[in-house]
Amino acid sequence: MTAIDAPVTGAVMSDVTRLLRRKRMIALGVPAALLVYFTYIFFSFDIPGLTQRLRLDNAAILVSDFVSHKTHVTRDNRSGDVSIAIEGETKGTYPDGMTPDWVTITGEVTEVTLPDGHSVTFTGKDQVSYVHPGYGVIDMALVGGRVQMALPDGPVPEWINASGTRVTISTEAGRMSMTRARTEVFHYSFGWELFLFTLDSPFYGKSFGELAGLAMSGDRVDPERSNFAHMVSDFWTNTMWRHGDVFWAIFETILMAFLGTMTAALVALPLAFLAAANFSPLMLVRQVTRRLFDFVRGVDGLIWTIILSRAFGPGPLTGALAIAITDAGSFGKMFSEALENVDDKQIEGVASTGAKPLQRYRFGVIPQVMPVLLSQVLYYLESNTRSATVIGAITGGGIGLLLTQAIQTQKDWEEVAYYIVLVVLMVIMMDWFSGWLRGRLIGRTERRH
Amino acid sequence: MSDATLNSTSDLQRSQDSYMDLVRRKRMYSGIIVVVFVALMVSGFNLADARSAGGFWDGIGNIFQFPGEVVREAGQKIQNLPGLMLGAVPSLIETLNIALAATLIGALTGGVFALLSTRGLARWPRLIGLFRRMMDVLRAFPEIVIALVLIFVMGGGPVPAMIAIALHTTGALGKLFSEVAENADSKPIEGLQSVGASWIQRMVFGVMPQVAPNWSSYALLRFEINIRASAILGFVGEGGIGQDLRLAMQWGQGRYDEVVAIFIVLFLTIVVVDQTSSHFRDRLVKGR
Structure with missing residues (x-):
């Protein structure tokens, strides 16, 4: 018995061992290959050098700008004029006679109250004193065009940076700098300032309760229009945040995605029939259409965008056409694959009633492939909303343009945060919307059968 | 018996009516969807055209200009x-x-x-x-x-x-x-x-x-x-x-x-x- 079985068992055994050895090779080989590749990437991307290039100060600016805003209180040291401006911008400048509650101006003396008991007092044209609760009073004055400083006894703390022409004090409560030309205090506060209304609006600084009350009440702030319309218009034309422009930018982005996806689908559907083996008997036609799809997809959205932006200029049209061309290739490929999988029985049934070719397609083929096509189109609609953001950044249109502009100026990070939030909400909304629509449309076609 | 025949014809009539009704309604819905879709596409393209720097009809003529220039030089x-x-x-x-x-x-x-x-x-x-x-x-x-x-x-x-x-x-x-x-x-x-x-x-x-x-x-x-x-x-x-x-x-x-x-x-x-x-x-x- 053993004599007969031995060679068979031996063959099986060697098969099994070979298989197991191969499995073990893969099980060990894949992690090893990954390790080798990541080691290569580690050095090729110069990750050790990253620690030197890392700009933690930039990261700090970014994070603090995302959640807070700063207000500049500036005194011109020649004229003695004091101005208060949010983010130091003209459009955020407080009008004369209006101050935030942490600044008091009485004649020649301006008092700026900073958090944690810090405060700065401007006196006259050229005197400043900074009160630091843990350290003492720092007095500064301009003498003959140079900044002179009087400190409490002891060593100079490291948060004071002084040269003959410039003194900078940076504490966790705020920042102050004095040069020959001007004295400036930065006051940081939480939140996005002027988000709803700018300083010139009568609704600035009102709580939500007050705003709701005003919107309901009949006493008009401006006799020309109702309070509610006034509020909407002031919000819409907010010069600091430009809500109206931002809304249009978001709309343009969605428009690009919608027009691009739908055009692509409409162009690809008839072409897909030419590329499907069961509808297009001519080998040559099939090959040409398929290669056309491959070519269009291979050229890639980036290159189409560049070419089209030269012809159509910046704006949503370029984006829509670029998406349309790129996706026509992808849709053509997917649609023709779907068409190759249709059931012939249904078409024969329609044909047996004497239907002409176009009717056969309409009633025999389209109902079969529609669910697949629709779900792909809707999936692309969602992903194209994201692409449209990127394309907008390349050609100049939509929210992508606003976003890249705001990032490249490297100072309005609160606007960047605002746009990011809007983009993410937009994408999540489109995801939800296309999912909902898919459920409605495909659910219905399924019920139809 | 005759009663039943009568009933079944009217049943047939009724179900035929309701079927035709269903078909009509379905056609109407499809028609509405198509009309809305076409309207969206047309107005969308018009809007996109209006909000772009160069118009569509100006651009379509120039579409080969840049690629042509590039290819010629290359x-x-x-x-x-x-x-x-x-x-x-x-x-x-x-x-x-x-x-x-x-x-x-x-x-x-x-x-x-x-x-x-x-x-x-x-x-x-x-x-x-x-x-x-x-x-x-x-x-x-x-x-x-x-x-x-x-x-x-x-x-x-x-x-x-x-x-x-x-x-x-x-x-x-x-x-x-x-x-x-x-x-x-x-x-x-x-x-x-x-x-x-x-x-x-x-x-x-x-x-x-x-x-x-x-x-x-x-x-x-x-x-x-x-x-x-x-x-x-x-x-x-x-x-x-x-x-x-x-x-x-x-x-x-x-x-x-x-x-x-x-x-x-x-x-x-x-x-x-x-x-x-x-x-x-x-x-x-x-x-x-």
Whole structure:
């Protein structure tokens, strides 16, 4: 018995061992290959050098700008004029006679109250004193065009940076700098300032309760229009945040995605029939259409965008056409694959009633492939909303343009945060919307059968 | 009897009526949908046309002008092309490396996210919703946003692009992976559990062998997408062949031969990777 079985068992055994050895090779080989590749990437991307290039100060600016805003209180040291401006911008400048509650101006003396008991007092044209609760009073004055400083006894703390022409004090409560030309205090506060209304609006600084009350009440702030319309218009034309422009930018982005996806689908559907083996008997036609799809997809959205932006200029049209061309290739490929999988029985049934070719397609083929096509189109609609953001950044249109502009100026990070939030909400909304629509449309076609 | 015949004819009449009614209503709905769709498309294109710098009809005439200019100049300097194409290879490798590293990192983290958010497999079933929302948010961030912000913090180089693509890939692959894992057979997992295997062991030995082909197929598809994304990020931000392309384009006339060389290299790479990956995906999903 053993004599007969031995060679068979031996063959099986060697098969099994070979298989197991191969499995073990893969099980060990894949992690090893990954390790080798990541080691290569580690050095090729110069990750050790990253620690030197890392700009933690930039990261700090970014994070603090995302959640807070700063207000500049500036005194011109020649004229003695004091101005208060949010983010130091003209459009955020407080009008004369209006101050935030942490600044008091009485004649020649301006008092700026900073958090944690810090405060700065401007006196006259050229005197400043900074009160630091843990350290003492720092007095500064301009003498003959140079900044002179009087400190409490002891060593100079490291948060004071002084040269003959410039003194900078940076504490966790705020920042102050004095040069020959001007004295400036930065006051940081939480939140996005002027988000709803700018300083010139009568609704600035009102709580939500007050705003709701005003919107309901009949006493008009401006006799020309109702309070509610006034509020909407002031919000819409907010010069600091430009809500109206931002809304249009978001709309343009969605428009690009919608027009691009739908055009692509409409162009690809008839072409897909030419590329499907069961509808297009001519080998040559099939090959040409398929290669056309491959070519269009291979050229890639980036290159189409560049070419089209030269012809159509910046704006949503370029984006829509670029998406349309790129996706026509992808849709053509997917649609023709779907068409190759249709059931012939249904078409024969329609044909047996004497239907002409176009009717056969309409009633025999389209109902079969529609669910697949629709779900792909809707999936692309969602992903194209994201692409449209990127394309907008390349050609100049939509929210992508606003976003890249705001990032490249490297100072309005609160606007960047605002746009990011809007983009993410937009994408999540489109995801939800296309999912909902898919459920409605495909659910219905399924019920139809 | 006659009563019954009468009834059945009126029944037939009634059901025919209601059927015709249904057909009419369905046609009307389809008609309304088509009309609304056409109206949306037409008004959308008109609006897009109005909000663009150049109009559609002005632009369509010029569509071949720029490619023509570029190709003509490249044609005059055709002897430069092979050298320029060779010169583009190092930055092409950087673009490919960004895409590959990002795909691998994204696939690894996406796999973990997928297992943590699949019903029946999750380590902490109560946190499934949390992990799913996290993937939704990762997916929703366009890569360009993360890349540009990271360039500000990290000071350029390929790493910001890699991180940006990897984060997006994590969200995208996590969702697809989780759909695959949902269909995994629970018997091997239960068998492993019965012999006291830990969660990690159950996942590695029970789930991974089942999902590996489909997961690899999705990861390959993602790699194709990420090559394109990596080229675009280079164009808008920094690194790789996209950056070279932008620089050559900004130079304008005189360096169009370089533009063409980069176009060709990029096109060939995308086509080759697409074809290879679709070949392997076919093998993975349909089994050799």
